[in-house]
Amino acid sequence: MKSFEFVRVDTTDAALELLAKEGPEARLIAGGQSLVPLLRKRQLQVKYLVDISRVPELQGIEVNGGLHIGAATRYRDLVRQNGTGPAALLAFCAGSITDRQVRNLATIGGSLCFGAPQYDMPPAAVTLSAVMVAKKADGSTREIPAGEFLVGARKTALDEDEMLVRVDVPGFEKGAAWSVQKFHPHQGQYALAWLGCVVSLDSATSACRQVRIVAGCAAETPVLCSRASGLLEGQSPTTEAAHEAAESVVDEVEPFADLVWASIAYKKELLRTLTYRCVMDARDRALKEVG
């Protein structure tokens, strides 16, 4: 680790002011679960480390039809929610990563803004059609759909002088259910493939009304598999239909080869398996919803 100045701020305005002034010399830090290992290995060097972990306006989850989640809300707090629908999906995702020590420090905004391909939160946000609320030093804010937030591996749509302040998650429509399936070779390891699915069923026909299938962790950014989702919409969610959707996902996602953990061919096998399981699990849950 190289020396840097550690600045703890109390407001987003103070943080943004530093970002505007220092440019890339300053980096925001919240839980530090991505940045600190890089700093330790000197793979990243900064002049200013701006700690936003205690900024009150970045904390907490407001439930109001949907969810409004402060960017510095910790995984621990996502896990502890007792909600259903999107809240339950986020709780599951936050609870499925690494270990308690990490979950006690890591934040939802940190995961989204660091945007490593292996992270769980970016595809979760896309699955939930979340909207990223970003703010600039002049106080202006803009909304970025989750699907457009990551533009590449570790690259976000944020400007240099802009920060994520909130994640807005719309509520589910009635009768909708979710499933998340991920694969990691051992507990604590990054997922090699991640599938999220939200399905709503027509209460009369039990056919799929809306389907949203998202593949994460296999490619550089989350992939909304619209063709696979479209294949299911209006259809009865049979095992055959789920298999068909799975084949479509395999075509729609372009995984990157990981020399240590998984070849492209293996990732495609995982996508195939997980999509099928994800769709069937979401269907079973949705059937309970429409009861």
Add this chain to the structure above:
Amino acid sequence: MKAKVQLKVGQPMPRKEDLVLLTGQAKYLADMKLPRMLHTAILRAPMGKANVTRLDVAAVRAMPGIVDVLTPDDVKGKVEPWGDICSDLLIGDRMPFAMGEVSYYGQEVAAVLAETMYEAQDGLEAIQVDYEELPAVIDPEAAAQPDAPVVNGSLSREFGYGNVFDSYRLRTGDIDKAFEEADLVVKGDFSFGGQVAASMEPHGCVVDYDPSTQKLTVYSTTQSVFLVRDLLAKALHIARNNIHVLTLTLGGGYGQKLQLFGHEVIASIFAMRTGRPVKIVLDREEVFSAGGRRASQVRHSELMLKKDGTLVGYRENFYHNAGANSHWANQIVRIGTQIGMLPYKTMMENLYIDGNVTYTNTSPVGALRGFGTPQSVFCKETLIEYAAQLLGMDPLEMRLKNSIRADECPYTTPAGQKIDTTSMDICIEKVAEASGWQAARRAPKPYVGVGNANTMKYTSCRHPAFDSDLDAVRMRLETDGTVTVFSSGAPQGQGHETFMSQIVADELGVDFEMVKVVSADTELVPWGLGTWGSRAAAITGSALMIASGRIREKLYKIAAHIMEAPIDDLVVSGNKVHVRGNPDQGMWIQQLAQLCAYRTHQLPPDVEPGGIEAIATFDTPTDREDPSGRGNFSLTYSAHSDVAKVEVDPGTGLIRVIDYFQATDCGTVINPLIVAGQHQGALEMGQGQALGEDLIYDESGRLLNGSFRDYYFPVASDFPDLNNHIDVPAPSEMSLTGAKSVGEGATVTPPAAIANAVHDATGIFMTEIPITAEKMCMALREKERRGVEQMSWPPESIWVEKSRVEGVAATPRAAAQE
């Protein structure tokens, strides 16, 4: 004679070591601070093979906080290359730096000394270094080919040829005759990955040099203080009595802290150049890339048997990846291979094994829990599984039928191993019963399987290179009746103080609480080899028995004289020496110790006055290898029979070990808590190597997974219940404690047991360890595509070479070894 009172040996005494560890009070090397202490950091090579064409450190010296810089030029002609594990060996292929030529990723290139660790790291960044990258050799079999690039041109090659610097040949019987007479011969091509120990505590040292006395004090994380002292003395041309090596609390070793490392030599030179203490603690990538690892191997194996399942011979040609230096590699090949042939006695009548120890441009291997046996056991046990399937036999029954039996001991195997006692056959029966083997085989469930594997593991070993297998203790009965044991062991979590206290409590009749153990300090403890090879309870323990006996005899002499009692009637118990059957009378041991020290005129004339001390060394009555590779290398052998139950996810290839059973003979159990802990930890390490642990190098020799982020490392939730363990003790007649080895057996068998369970679950023989989920998944897909019941992965990696069995067709092919 000892009194028959409540003995401590055999009791689950809570470990004396635990309180300080559990309360965070233990002092580790990283905690050490000395006045005026400096910090060193090492520049390491970023590729497998290269010429260093430029190394300019001028800019570093001008930087703030920098005290000194060390380059290859500074050590050339001054530091003597050191050999693998002991002084006076032929092999001296190790220097503190790459001497002009880099031969592995992570090799030391230069070092910086600074006031703080951070300044030292800043200094590394200012070193100007250019490399001319050269083609690297990663695969040990490729490295052995005549046209392979030379791994390290600067090595002197006193024996061996090309990159093969040593080989081990084991021959018994007549292999051609065995092949001729066999009804079935099965062959396989196997490979095995390079696991690392990943001890919680990384390697490191603090070196303090006193210019006035020219004495070097080395606080090391080593498992053998005398090994470090003697090798360091030789490398730096210092008298051995002017180097003091000691350890603090060690956070794990597992064999990988059993060398003199480059960083220890570098820190010593810096300390001598500056007259100030020097510290280094390696980071995790340094430990992964240069801290030792298990030798990856490529093996071509061939099992010969009769129709009735009697094994009649075994032929093998294999390549053992030593890495770029020779540390331990030739020892591992000998011991791991020869011991790995146990326990199948008729198979051992005809052995023909060639082990080639080859240099590659990868991290030098070190010792690691299991020491070459996991690899040899895996190949052999997989071929037995295959043969049993072809013959329609139960593989466990087939193993039992061929195993050495308890009732035929003492038994000398055709390879020369002297089995004093064993419960090998009983272990197989018990593990089958406990695991519900028969029921599981009768009613198979899809993608769930059971697998068995067996081994008889060494208990320490006479290492072929240095012809010694000893350890030593010195004991002092203090004048308050407490006992201090000075042990040459270097405990890393094995509970030496606890088990030694139990033994001393029984042997001297003192309270368990009154015994203290001092370890791993060259100025305090007698000369010994240290702690590795599951040797403490049997070897160090035997030395402790001898020393205790000497102290007891002296106490009896004094007590007999004063009490005017016949010496043969005396016993020890309750901190007293007393006449048998009369524990209320007699003399306190404390009194006797005081008499010997302070009232010397009361002593009998033939008793030497002074502190009551004894020193004892136990060297095992074992053999060196004979020209055919045979010999009794180990004092005694501990039986180990495992059954793994796995469940394979056909969608992802993920293998879950859902249950694991072990039945073992570790001889006399001194402390069941410690034994259970050893079996648990060994199983975890065994499961890790079976299912994923492996250092991965790319073609240029770059290490791709030198961190816990990238290295497969199972955690608690990945393991089954670790408590399904049955002790079947057959006390050793060779060790004075009756103990055999414990702590490595369950690292040896899991790759084989788990692979066999995977076969039972899927019909696929997995011949590459680790069996990653990816390999499993791809194998399952290929099996579906082919529409077959049985296959191997990689495809056709096992086959029938010869068959006289009805319904079994031979599909011989030109094997790679020919």
